[in-house]
Structure formats: C-alpha cells, structure tokens
Amino acid sequence: MAKVTIDGTEVEVQDGINVIEAAKAVDVHVPHFCYHPSLTVVGQCRMCLVEVEGMPKLQAGCSTNVRDGMKIWVWNEKVEKARQGQMEFLLINHPLDCPICDKAGECPLQDYSFNYGTVESRYGEVKRTYPGMDRTPIGPHVLQNMNRCIHCTRCIRFCQEITGTSELAFFKRGASTEVGVFPGTPIDNWMSACVTDLCPTGALTTREFRFESRVWNLESTESVCNGCDVG
Numbered sequence: 001m002a003k004v005t006i007d008g009t010e011v012e013v014q015d016g017i018n019v020i021e022a023a024k025a026v027d028v029h030v031p032h033f034c035y036h037p038s039l040t041v042v043g044q045c046r047m048c049l050v051e052v053e054g055m056p057k058l059q060a061g062c063s064t065n066v067r068d069g070m071k072i073w074v075w076n077e078k079v080e081k082a083r084q085g086q087m088e089f090l091l092i093n094h095p096l097d098c099p100i101c102d103k104a105g106e107c108p109l110q111d112y113s114f115n116y117g118t119v120e121s122r123y124g125e126v127k128r129t130y131p132g133m134d135r136t137p138i139g140p141h142v143l144q145n146m147n148r149c150i151h152c153t154r155c156i157r158f159c160q161e162i163t164g165t166s167e168l169a170f171f172k173r174g175a176s177t178e179v180g181v182f183p184g185t186p187i188d189n190w191m192s193a194c195v196t197d198l199c200p201t202g203a204l205t206t207r208e209f210r211f212e213s214r215v216w217n218l219e220s221t222e223s224v225c226n227g228c229d230v231g
Helices: 019-026 077-090 110-117 156-163 196-197
Strands: 002-004 008-012 047-050 072-073 141-142 168-171 178-181 205-207
Touching: 002 019, 008 019, 019 072, 047 077, 077 110, 156 168, 156 196, 196 205
Parallel strands: 002 072
Antiparallel strands: 002 008, 047 072, 141 205, 168 178
C-alpha cells in the first residue's frame, strides 16, 4: 500500500495503480477520454493531466503510477488551464452537432466541454471534415460518423485486446487520420455493439437504436443480455 496526497487529502491506495484509479479513492474524478480500466494505456487524449510534486511538467494521470509519499493535484489553476486548452484543441474539428447526435446527454465530450471548456475558441479556420463519412455502416450493428471522432483508439483497442478480432485500425496519417475497417472485413464480432458504448463522442452509434429515443427519456436498470451483442 502507498500513502499519497490528492488535492490535500491523504489516502492509502494500492501501490502502483495509476492516478485516475487512485483519485477514485477520495471521490475525485479525473477527466479522460482514451483511458479505460480494461484496455491498455495509450495516453493520447491528454485530458487527464495532473500536477505531481517534484515533476517539472504536468503528467498524464492514466500513465502515472502512484508511489508512497506522492503529492498530486488533480484540480488547481495550472491543471484547469491545461484542460481548457486540450478541450479547445479537441473541439477544433468537432462538428458540435449535439442536438442531432444519439450520444447527447451521455457524452463525455459534451460534459467536459460544459464543465472545463471555454465559451470561445481562438481557432477561426474551416473545420476539417471527412466527406461522405458521416453515416458509414461499418458492421451489422455499428454506424460511423468520422467527423465526430477524436482518435482516442478505444474501439481499436477493444477489437484487438478484448475480442481479438482486430477489425478496426487507423488509416492514413496526420490531420487525415481515419478509423475504419479493413476492406471486406466489417466489424461483426459477437461483442461488436460494445464499441458504441466505449466511444466517448458519438462517432460510433448503434444502428438499431439510431434516432429512436433520447437518453433523458429512458430509465436505466442494471441488466445484461446474454443472447446478443446489443446488450
């Protein structure tokens, strides 16, 4: 066990876990997009930046493991300014089409934009778009809107590490980077619809549920369907 201080509160946590998981011990949420406890750590989104005493720069909470005596600040002026900058960066090319997006109401990007973003952006350039890729069927259950993607790779890692089928991958590079399936290989594994739950932005949605209802009109209940991958 390791004793660490998070935002002034000392807590004893398992030695070696990352800052995101350690912060949960004191009910502190570290914003993140790419991190998921069941997937490998890639540190791509940079939303989970935290300040660690003795380190010259902010550290990614997903890839920084705690050790005894560590002092961490999840919320301070320096960290919040960094998160605002990262949100501004992520929204440069995002279509901001929340009113017609199925993810609206349960979207981390929407929530973080409201909580940590700024009202105005310094970027006035034309948004990058993916023509013809705003409603692409990439499998029997999954529809893709590449314009909403923030390249967190959750879906790619899920297909590589959980199902072992590897249908999804990055194509091209730089500002033109796309997530897609290999030709003739749709995402059709037995857990394929799970990628729509993992996606933090609405880039992947379930074809059966598309435009059927709003999340705030639904009632949640703990259940699992073992008969299909829709849940």
